[in-house]
Amino acid sequence: MTTELEDGPILTADDKPLSVALRKALFRQKMRALMLIAPLLLFVLITFVWPIIGMLFRSVDNSVVPETLPKTVAAMESWSPTGPTDTPPEAVYAAFAADMQVAADERTHTVVGGRLNYETPGIASKFRQLGREVKGWDLENDGPFKEKLIAEDEAWGELFIWETIKTYSGGYTTGYYASSVDRRLTSEGVVARDADEAIYLRLFWRTILMSLIITCMCALLGYPIAWMLSNTLDRYANLLLILVLLPFWTSLLVRTSAWKVLLQEQGVINSTLESIGIIDSPLPLMYNQFGTIVAMTHILLPFMILPMYSVMKTIPPSYLRAAKSLGANDITAFRRVYFPQSVPGIGAGAILTFILSIGYYITPEIVGGSTGIFISNRIAYNISSTLNWGLAAALGGMLLIMVMVLYWIYDRVVGIDNVKLG
Amino acid sequence: MVTETSMTDSSAYVAFDGVQKSYDGKTLVVKDLNLKIEKGEFVTMLGPSGSGKTTCLMMLAGFETATHGQILLDGVSINNIPPHKRGIGMVFQNYALFPHMTVGENLSFPLEVRGMDKSTRQDKVQRALDMVRMGEFGSRRPAQLSGGQQQRIAVARALVFDAELVLMDEPLGALDKQLREEMQYEIKRIHENLGVTVVYVTHDQSEALTMSDRIAVFDDGRIQQLAGPSELYEKPETSFVAQFIGENNKFTGRVEELVGDVAHVSVGDTTIKALAVNCGGKGDLSQLSIRPERVTIGELGDNVVDAKVCELIYLGDHIRCRLDVLGNDEFVVKVPNASNQKVPEVGGETSISWSTQDCRALDHAEVAA
Numbered sequence: 089m090t091t092e093l094e095d096g097p098i099l100t101a102d103d104k105p106l107s108v109a110l111r112k113a114l115f116r117q118k119m120r121a122l123m124l125i126a127p128l129l130l131f132v133l134i135t136f137v138w139p140i141i142g143m144l145f146r147s148v149d150n151s152v153v154p155e156t157l158p159k160t161v162a163a164m165e166s167w168s169p170t171g172p173t174d175t176p177p178e179a180v181y182a183a184f185a186a187d188m189q190v191a192a193d194e195r196t197h198t199v200v201g202g203r204l205n206y207e208t209p210g211i212a213s214k215f216r217q218l219g220r221e222v223k224g225w226d227l228e229n230d231g232p233f234k235e236k237l238i239a240e241d242e243a244w245g246e247l248f249i250w251e252t253i254k255t256y257s258g259g260y261t262t263g264y265y266a267s268s269v270d271r272r273l274t275s276e277g278v279v280a281r282d283a284d285e286a287i288y289l290r291l292f293w294r295t296i297l298m299s300l301i302i303t304c305m306c307a308l309l310g311y312p313i314a315w316m317l318s319n320t321l322d323r324y325a326n327l328l329l330i331l332v333l334l335p336f337w338t339s340l341l342v343r344t345s346a347w348k349v350l351l352q353e354q355g356v357i358n359s360t361l362e363s364i365g366i367i368d369s370p371l372p373l374m375y376n377q378f379g380t381i382v383a384m385t386h387i388l389l390p391f392m393i394l395p396m397y398s399v400m401k402t403i404p405p406s407y408l409r410a411a412k413s414l415g416a417n418d419i420t421a422f423r424r425v426y427f428p429q430s431v432p433g434i435g436a437g438a439i440l441t442f443i444l445s446i447g448y449y450i451t452p453e454i455v456g457g458s459t460g461i462f463i464s465n466r467i468a469y470n471i472s473s474t475l476n477w478g479l480a481a482a483l484g485g486m487l488l489i490m491v492m493v494l495y496w497i498y499d500r501v502v503g504i505d506n507v508k509l510g
Numbered sequence: 511m512v513t514e515t516s517m518t519d520s521s522a523y524v525a526f527d528g529v530q531k532s533y534d535g536k537t538l539v540v541k542d543l544n545l546k547i548e549k550g551e552f553v554t555m556l557g558p559s560g561s562g563k564t565t566c567l568m569m570l571a572g573f574e575t576a577t578h579g580q581i582l583l584d585g586v587s588i589n590n591i592p593p594h595k596r597g598i599g600m601v602f603q604n605y606a607l608f609p610h611m612t613v614g615e616n617l618s619f620p621l622e623v624r625g626m627d628k629s630t631r632q633d634k635v636q637r638a639l640d641m642v643r644m645g646e647f648g649s650r651r652p653a654q655l656s657g658g659q660q661q662r663i664a665v666a667r668a669l670v671f672d673a674e675l676v677l678m679d680e681p682l683g684a685l686d687k688q689l690r691e692e693m694q695y696e697i698k699r700i701h702e703n704l705g706v707t708v709v710y711v712t713h714d715q716s717e718a719l720t721m722s723d724r725i726a727v728f729d730d731g732r733i734q735q736l737a738g739p740s741e742l743y744e745k746p747e748t749s750f751v752a753q754f755i756g757e758n759n760k761f762t763g764r765v766e767e768l769v770g771d772v773a774h775v776s777v778g779d780t781t782i783k784a785l786a787v788n789c790g791g792k793g794d795l796s797q798l799s800i801r802p803e804r805v806t807i808g809e810l811g812d813n814v815v816d817a818k819v820c821e822l823i824y825l826g827d828h829i830r831c832r833l834d835v836l837g838n839d840e841f842v843v844k845v846p847n848a849s850n851q852k853v854p855e856v857g858g859e860t861s862i863s864w865s866t867q868d869c870r871a872l873d874h875a876e877v878a879a
């Protein structure tokens with residue numbers, strides 16, 4: 089029972105505002121629903137959210153420097169270079185020698201050296217050498233350490249090492265993110281890297297562009313199939329659906345390798361074309377962007393077809409008939425009536441394919457060569473080869489941010505309510 | 511059995527001429543359909559589920575092709591004309607309003623594809639909406655309308671482009687009884703105002719009886735009878751029609767002899783005189799059909815038989831008696847609730863009677879429902 093006052097909110101029978109009562113009732117419902125998904129929520133938290141938080145943390149974590157070189161960091165606080173030849177005062181050198189002695193005992197001097205080596209290549213070996221020497225030094229009497237260090241290696245008398253240590257002396261750093269967009273932190277702020285070092289922005293751009301191309305290809309190729317699936321008799325549709333799903337039954341690696349067999353220089357396609365005389369020399373079909381696009385379009389196609397199919401399945405054929413009975417020809421009926429209703433399926437499929445492809449790794453790795461690889465291949469490289477996990481995490485973080493921005497743009501342009509999976 | 515009317519070809523607006531339809535190449539869903547519909551008529555196709563009504567409508571609209579025979583519209587064969595060029599308005603069973611367009615856009619769609627300019631479109635859309643009393647709803651989405659409102663919009667959309675022929679496939683199937691009756695009246699009113707030709711499909715006989723000029727009763731892919739509502743009810747020509755339209759008492763017997771238009775039919779040991787309509791010749795099996803309201807309690811008519819009263823149901827204006835007559839214990843008589851009317855008692859014996867004219871000797875159908 090509701091009563092409407094002259095000018096106030098609608099009240100329930102016991103004089104509480106209706107909106108409050110409704111919210112209360114819905115809250116209880118929501119809590120009960122939440123209980124049901126609690127196990128899943130927990131699982132997702134532990135296996136998904138937590139690793140992501142960990143990764144985002146790693147992308148800014150720089151604690152190794154202040155923890156290994158605490159005295160140096162403290163001593164450096166009051167120093168800032170005034171010119172290209174201005175090296176730190178003796179106090180800094182002394183503190184550094186003390187820190188290094190402790191670090192060498194604990195064998196952490198190579199860790200900090202490795203960390204700084206990501207920023208200024210070559211530093212690691214200096215740290216390693218100094219670590220060996222510094223063990224025998226008497227910190228009380230062997231000073232001044234500035235001369236002693238420079239005698240050890242002239243590099244310690246140059247500005248760049250000290251500048252690097254100072255720039256990366258904080259517990260947190262934006263340096264990895266700077267690297268991930270081809271920038272470098274210096275004492276003068278953020279500067280662009282040299283052209284031969286600048287690879288990530290180009291890779292990001294390529295990843296997005298190729299993912300878009302792959303998504304479009306999937307949509308173009310998948311739409312007619314989804315349409316056919318949803319408009320043939322059930323028994324044919326089931327057979328077709330099995331054919332669409334067939335690739336899922338074979339390992340991804342096998343499918344990608346199959347593409348390799350087809351596309352390589354002496355592969356099926358090239359040798360066939362050559363034998364019937366269409367081409368004289370083999371076409372470069374793989375180890376480039378073409379190979380990646382072809383293989384990934386094939387692999388991601390089912391992810392496009394299935395959402396489109398499930399949406400098209402819900403569009404009754406009577407709509408098309410109605411459009412025709414109203415005087416629309418086949419094309420108009422499709423364009424004005426069927427297509428708009430299938431857009432949510434395309435949207436869902438496109439988001440799915442795009443997000444899958446933007447983080448794809450195996451296929452570009454195998455058929456991509458050097459021009460066809462994605463950012464994720466570079467992330468993997470940083471994780472397994474250079475062991476620069478911070479940079480890998482920052483690249484991953486950038487990817488996450490980019491996907492979110494694209495999602496936001498998509499929501500603006502198409503509207504996320506316009507996406508449905510059936 | 512098809513009843514040919516006296517219309518000539520030239521006056522027929524829609525004509526099915528020996529149309530057959532098979533979906534699978536094995537069975538005929540529509541068997542030899544002949545039907546002529548005049549301009550401005552309201553013709554209903556009535557029949558049980560699966561009897562081929564929708565199929566006929568779809569062939570007329572152009573969504574199915576006739577396997578054999580011809581369909582003529584205004585004297586021209588339309589077999590090879592695609593649906594969008596036929597200019598036939600259609601109201602679908604589930605309305606088929608485009609969910610991504612507003613009501614106004616739905617109505618303006620057929621005008622747009624005909625290339626009308628914006629002001630004409632707006633004009634016509636508003637007029638069509640007003641016609642179905644939905645003038646205020648142009649900017650809503652179909653999903654925001656009730657079933658009855660959607661139905662009206664579907665009717666308006668089928669009429670907005672001035673179609674002269676409108677097909678409706680069970681348009682009221684999803685509505686509750688009251689709304690249904692309201693909409694029946696509404697559709698009838700629009701039909702009379704606009705003078706359009708309507709082909710209407712339903713399997714609700716009362717709907718067919720109240721709305722139609724003529725009714726084609728379908729069964730098993732054939733038109734069993736094509737006639738006006740009263741003729742259909744009072745003069746059914748086949749046992750199927752007698753059974754399908756209204757309530758009916760039936761006996762199965764054998765024709766003993768034919769005297770003029772009266773057939774003497776033996777049911778068990780009793781011989782009943784009935785109007786010979788469609789009963790074959792001497793020795794054939796025949797089904798006798800008598801309407802419950804044409805039977806009286808007492809010995810008044812030409813045929814008098816004994817009956818045992820099984821059940822009485824009081825219905826206010828009349829009393830419904832279920833009797834056991836000649837071995838048929840589903841025999842129903844409607845006894846009017848009048849002051850001088852003698853009402854029998856349950857379990858008692860009584861005699862009932864009817865006149866020969868009211869008892870029709872029809873074909874004996876093995877599978878009469």
Ligand SMILES: Nc1ncnc2c1ncn2[C@@H]1O[C@H](COP(=O)(O)OP(=O)(O)OP(=O)(O)O)[C@@H](O)[C@H]1O
Pocket residue numbers: 533534539557558559560561562563564565566713
């Ligand atoms: N597309 C089709 N393919 C194969 N058979 C069909 C198809 N459409 C209808 N049929 C068959 O044709 C017969 C007649 O169907 P139809 O839809 O015309 O019946 P109906 O009289 O409209 O029935 P209802 O009152 O239930 O709507 C049915 O037996 C049906 O199974």
Ligand SMILES: [Mg+2]
Pocket residue numbers: 563564565679
């Ligand atoms: Mg039907």
